[in-house]
Amino acid sequence: MSPANRRIVGFGWLALAWIGFVLLPWQGDDAGILAFDWTKTWPSGTGGSALGQALFGGRYWLLPLALPIALAAIPLRHPQLGRATGLALAACSLLALAWLAVVALSIDLRGWTWSVPQELFGPLSRRNPGLGLGAFVYAFAALMLICRGLAAYGVCDGDFFVTGMLGTVVATIGIFVVYPLVCMGVSAFQTPRGAFAPEMFFQRLANPRIWAPGGVVLNTLLLGIASATSSTFLALTFALVTDRTAFFGRRVLRFLSILPIIAPPFVVGLALILLMGRNGAINKILEWAFGFEGGRWIYGFPGVWFAQTLSFTPVAYLVLIGVIQGINPALEEAAQTLRAGPGRVFRTVTLPLALPGIANAFLIGFIESLADFGNPLLLGGDFQVLATSIYFAIVGARQDRGVAAVLGLILLAIMIAVFVLQRRTLANKTFVTIAGKGQGGGSMPLPAGVRWTCLAIAIPWAALTLVIYGMIVFGGFVENWGLNHTVTLKHYIAAFSVISTDHGLRFTGQAWDSLFTTLKLSLIAAPLTAVFGLMTAYLLARRRFFGRTAFEIGTLTAAAIPGTVLGIAYILAFNNPPLELVQTGLIVVISFMVRNMGPGVRAGLATLAQIDRSLEEASLTLRSGSFGTVCRILIPLLRPAILAGIVYGFVSAMTSISAVIFLVSPGVMLSTVYIVNLAEAGTYGVAIAYASVLIVLMLAVITGIQFLIGERRLRRRSVVVLAKAT
Amino acid sequence: MTQTQLPAVEFRAVAKRYGPIVAVDSVSFTIEKGTLVTLLGPSGCGKTSTLRLIAGLDRATEGAILINGVDVTHLSATDRDVSMVFQSYALFPHMTVLRNVAYGLISSGKRRPEAEEQARETLTLVGLGGLEDRLPSELSGGQQQRVAVARAIVLEPAVLLFDEPLSNLDARLRRHVRDEIRDLQQRLGLTAVYVTHDQVEALAVSDRIIVMDQGRIAQQGSPVELYRQPANRFIAGFMGEANVVAARLERLGAVEARVQLGNVSLTLPHRDVANGPIEVAIRPEAIRLEARSINSALPGRVLRAVFLGDHAEYTVSTEVGDLFIIDRLADNLIEIGTDVALSFSPSGLAVLPSA
Incomplete structure (x- = not known):
């Protein structure tokens, strides 16, 4: 790119800033940006641009926004955009952002937030809309101009493309992770009406329902330890069975390991209610055979533990199978030649080598348990964990955002502690070679005792898992579980009926609305998630810049935030101006993006590690800039990772619940939330019919994609896709 | 004509630091047009860092880098008139040979037909005509190496950079490709900077080291x-x-010095040696050994003797220390424990200041 081209790029962003200021609606409205409702009140009303509102609507405080973007033209016009002019450009654009922030934070729903502008400009109306398209465009353009200036100053070796990416990622995480968490922290110190009251924080924190024996924190930790232990133990037996015995079940287990990813996280709970609830099939059989009342044991700690163990064992299996396969067979052979019998080899070589992996699987199970929302919600009964008590603090009878915020902070703190622990475990001790099985020599067969124990545990458990998921599929075809087992299609008709009329098809089933909304938002979110994840991975793997370590910690922590915490933080941050986004499709898409970027980042890092860095350097020395290099070298080579990221982004958006349950509204209803609402209302038939349609749909998507791009290219990487929480 | 007087590359007190680690420490040199200069040294000596500084893949922490007299210190690799042959070749695996070679031309704004025509010519020049539509994975190591060279020279860069270009070839092919590179560089009058850790390779290809x-x-x-x-x-x-x-040191002249090595007295050329303790570097092939005692020779005893076909290697203990000797005229091996007499051919000896 010649210097002249670079100036054009800078002017392009400047022009965009002016468009945001002069033309586009400065404020948002309830109809959404694409409805073009804003044209009715343009230019002076709430649909007007900043300039229009300032000149014709009396909102003079918007006028200074023009000054920095007018000044920014001066350094841009300079023939050589060097260090000094770059700094000037960055300073001008920073001024623009700063004034925008001051104006935005000065106005909330009720009017001015402080007295000076109130005296200057007079009181505002009672209902003030949040920032709209114009403000977002203006802010983004200003951000890019800051990056352009900093690049000219010499940041990131003067590479604007990289600086711009860095700016985008940092700003996104700043606004949609850090800012909401700060809002959550602040509301923990506020009264429900918004007044600052630090004593409230300590009152809330000291609540005996949180800390006492039987309180939510202890419940959460106990459940986490129990579920992580049982699922790790089961997964270890599975991994040993598939890797070290001639057992045929490898494919079955591989299939089982996909299930928790394509199924909404609460379906296991739903199936358990059908099997073992008060009217559950197993309870009925017991009652019929022994006259024994099964009762409600499934509601409470045992039921949630059982459901979580079922849900997380496949995830732990994916972690452990990699570890077991990665143990170099030569080490076991060496031990054998040193006169160790099979039992001693297993005890002294195999198990110790797998130990860091086992610890990792345990911590992953613990994190999943902390973040799990659906199963405790459906099966918990009076047994509450942090994730559900946050939800009930927001939607329950005694609604208190402060309490929800405090609980959210506690959950976040526990999560980050475990996350740090996990990274420590992995950083210091990995004995496993990456390349899978080493050449030559199969691995040791298991000692007989271990083999039979593993088989005796793994086979029944696998069968049970299959039965549970089978329940979901078949349960939808039964009139009423436990009471009337007549085969019927009525649940499917209620959910998915379609009537053919003169005007074409009419989707009259009750599930269609939420299904279409979910599909639409997931399709929007999937590519954004993949791109965002890969951008982050690229910056982490390929670039050195100031604050890289902080950036790494920030992005990885952001990806580990439990959905319920993110949900409550979004409610607290985005319910009021300046950013009024709750109950819009936009915030749902953003929450999908933030929640699901983690696997995208990891898949990107794994693939980038396999691509020789000198390919990009070769392209750079061949006159291609970093933008051209990314487009022509990296994107073609990363295609499998990109596709994997998109598929994962789509599937996990379709099946996630914990964050979005806070963000939906009757207008923007999602499948998972709708199913949980059905189940909570006791309409199990339709709920299960809907859930099984989701599972089959996701299965079709995954197999379809694998078929389209062919096993040959994705076989190795599909593991990366599916390794949800590694 | 003043253009041609300017060196192709000039380093002025260039330093590169990564935090506290100093990769390149205030280095200055010039590289004349049309010459092949080798950066030689053990691993970690800063030779590859220096090459990457010329390429613009890393930026200098201090100092100035000039290419054809223009200060490029703050220019990116994309904007410098250099191209590079990578150690791993770095051929784009998803592009054919032709598209690999045409890549740089298209990036510089040439139209595709024109770029591909020029790429074809260059491929023929390096002897790869007919392989244009292959993928890099379908070529042998030596062919891949030539594609990498073709991709670099097609841009007619002011400086061509080689980063250990032979290290991925087997020993047999290495000498052949080495001579090819030298031949091509001289035929096209290219300016080249060549990084290697192999002194034989450096001696073979370089105008200057x-x-x-x-x-x-x-x-x-x-x-x-x-x-x-x-x-x-x-x-x-x-x-x-x-x-x-x-x-x-017996006597220090302007260019020659009289040196006493055990009981042997020698007159040797020297570079800037001052009066004081000295050492002598003796090439292993500059020592003759005979299995009899001679008055003016250094006596010693054979500690180790290895027969290697075209030459024999000995280690001989003497009063000045153990000496490693290569004997190219060996008819028969002198046995271990034999007393021998060592004499020196002065052209293989150099006087060094004592470290």
């Missing part, structure tokens, strides 16, 4: 100068396993 050690230039000069007159113990050791032993 810059030996680096610990981020600094240890010595630079023509291959013959470096081999014959090493400036210090490091160079003497690195350029072909010279024996370095202590000696006594």
